Amino acid sequence: MTDAPDDDRTSFADLGLRPELLRALSGLGYEEPTPIQREAIVPLTEGRDLLGQAATGTGKTAAFALPVLERLAQVEKRGDAPFALVLVPTRELAVQVSEAVHRYGRELGARVLPIYGGQPIGRQLRVLERGVDVVVATPGRAVDHLGRGTLNLEDLQVVVLDEADEMLDMGFAEDLDTILAETPKQRQTVLFSATMPPRIDKLARQHLTEPARITINQERAEPGEAPRVRQVAYVVPRAHKPAALGRVLDVEAPTAAIVFCRTRDEVDQLTETLNGRGYRAESLHGGISQEQRDRVMARLRNGTADLLVATDVAARGLDVEQLTHVVNYNVPSAPESYVHRIGRVGRAGREGVAITLAEPREHGMLKTIERVTKQRITMEKVPTVADLRARRLELTRAALHESLLEDELEGFRVVVESLSDEFDVMEVALAAVKLAHEASGAAADEEEIPEVAHRSDRSRGGVAGSDGQRRERRVRPPTAGMTRLFVGAGRSSGIRPQDIVGAIAGEARLQGRDIGAIEITDRFSLVEVPESSAQHVITALRGATMKGRKVTVRRERDAQR
Known part of the structure; x- marks a missing residue:
């Protein structure tokens, strides 16, 4: 088992990828491989089985997609049956992975098809009949096609199990066994999982042969640098949790957030409470139809909803680019669940916030999560009315x-x-x-929400103190190396995060990944850009329009003098 080396000099070309893939990566703005990509691409290109532990947002998709495409390009004559099968837990992840493989393999003419429930099966049947190179499927729909005889896996060369622990959590163990039994014994098998409980080890021993083993530890901040995901917790009596959540959300002002609850009833009740308090909240759980789910996700992505209140199962595999905050309305019952949840923010170099509301009796579970994840969860006091x-x-x-x-x-x-x-x-x-x-x-x-005394008030510096100190901490400085710009338009003008990113990327030629945290209020917005590019962005946006109107753009500190 290996940990990723600290090697900033490795390039994609060093990994032996063909020119078509290198051009695709360059066009997408990829400059250098992530740790999981540096470690996984070479053994996968060589055809080895691989068992990888890596959290969401570490670049797993490219880590397995690029070797699949590299090997596919070496096939002299492609048949109609798929060369590779990627199994994922949810339809959202199926679409995301399919789109990524298509972008990487465009020059190679790779034929990619996502198959999942909730989509008319007729189109899937027609595409499968014409021929496809890579199928990205949810287990249930893959089994459905196998039963119909419309998914031929006899010539399959590669199987990828992505987010395997989530597929097992969702009850797909038998489906995975059924699918793998239909594949050739000489196939290459790749398994990625954010956590490695015993059942994942058992799955690997059953289906992988002498795999390369890779563990990518979650990135830790450099000394003096703020962590990518700021993890905080508030100890709150149960009766005051809805008010405490509203108070925290008001102070944090997330661009978009997911609030995790334990049960469907709790999701529905909290959604109603939040909407009654003036938030734009949507619920997501197993009791809603696929059509409703699609509408909810569309509203979250286009900015007409700010909060998604969801159960764990309903939120599996969700990837919302503008997500800035994850809230645990209850302390997760297992550290693995906590890891999955907070992995949805702080992705692609962006800053994220993970918030947990703990009842006094749940304080011990927070300690367990800290111990298992080896990450500090800062205990703070609920914001006061002041x-x-x-x-x-x-x-x-x-x-x-x-x-x-x-x-x-x-x-x-x-x-x-x-x-x-x-x-x-x-x-x-x-x-x-x-x-x-x-x-x-x-x-x-x-x-006023009653304060609950807890031991960490005495043991952890920085959480106790005057109201003024707490307010100062919550007005956070920009991320290291970044400058916050003031944009004179906000929600009342219809401004969304993608409008700001699009304007900066289009006018100032910055890559989307270079743009940091975005906060949008009713009348104005704040956006982080690299300090070295701040003046260039201000100059480039002078005279530019957002939503049909010219906007003022300046450094935030200019607006606060």
């Missing part, structure tokens, strides 16, 4: 500042002049700020 008011006033002040800078206020001068005959100008300004603050929906929740 914290929340300060945050909302901060947003109101920034919105007013932007309005003053836009210089489109002349039409309102007559109102101020007429009122100033009767009132002091400061009083007029205070009344205007009050109206703007209330119009933003910023009526503060007056309920």
Whole structure:
């Protein structure tokens, strides 16, 4: 078993990939392989079986897709039957992997087909009949096609089990055995899993032959550098958890978040509560249809929903690019579940936040998770009413500042002049700020959430202290090496994260992966860009439009002077 070497000099060309694949990677903006890719590509290209442990977001898809395509290109005459089969736990992951393989193998003419439940089977049958090179399938639909005789695996060369632990958790063990029994014994078998419980080891011993073993440890921050996923927990009495969640979400202001619950009923109740508090929340659990699920995911991806409240099973394999926060409404019952959940943020170099609401009796489980994952979960106190008011006033002040800078206020001068005959100008300004603050929906929740004493108040520095210290910590500095820019448009203008990324990528020629955390409020947005490119981005966006209007772009600190 090997850990990834710290070798920043390795390139994709060093891994022996053919020019067509190198050109595809360059066109997609890939500069150098990730640790899992550095370790896996060579043995897989050589045809070896492989057992890999790597979390979501480490680059697993390219780690197995590129060798599959490299080996496929060496086949002199392709038949109609698939060369490779990739098995994944969910339809969302099937689509994601299929799209990636198609992008990598475009120049090679690779024929790729995702097959999964909820999609009309007629199209799948027609494509399979015409011939396909790589099939990406969920186990249930693959078994369905095998039963129909429409999926021929006799000539299969490669089988990939991606996120194998999740497939076993979802009850696909028998389906996997059925599928693998239909494949040639001389096939290459690849198994990736985020965790390695005994049942995964058993699966590997049954179906892999002398595999290369690779473990990619989760990246740790350099000394003095903020961790990619900031992990925090709040100890909250059960009766106050909905209010505490709302308070934390108000302070964190996520672009998009998944809130994990244990049961369907809890998902439905919490979704209703959050919508009643003014959030745009959608529920996702096993009781909704595939059509409803597709609509929910579309709303989350296009920005018409901010929060997804889901059970673990319903959220398997979800990959939402703009996701910034994961919330455990309850402490997960197993460390493996915690690892899966937080792996959905902090991907592709972006910063993410994992939040856990723990009841007092669940505090011991948090300690167990820390011990098993070898990662620190910082205990914090639930924001107070004063914290929340300060945050909302901060947003109101920034919105007013932007309005003053836009210089489109002349039409309102007559109102101020007429009122100033009767009132002091400061009083007029205070009344205007009050109206703007209330119009933003910023009526503060007056309920104070009782503080629960826990041992970590004494043992961990940085969580206890004055209200002012807590507020200062939550207004986080930009990620190391990044600068936060102020964009004078927000939700009220229809601005979404993809609009900001598209404008910067299109006008300033930055790659999407270079753009950091994005926060969108009603009137303005904040976006992190590399410090070295900040002035270039500001200059490039001067005169550019977002959603049909010109916007002001400047360094955030300029807006706070």
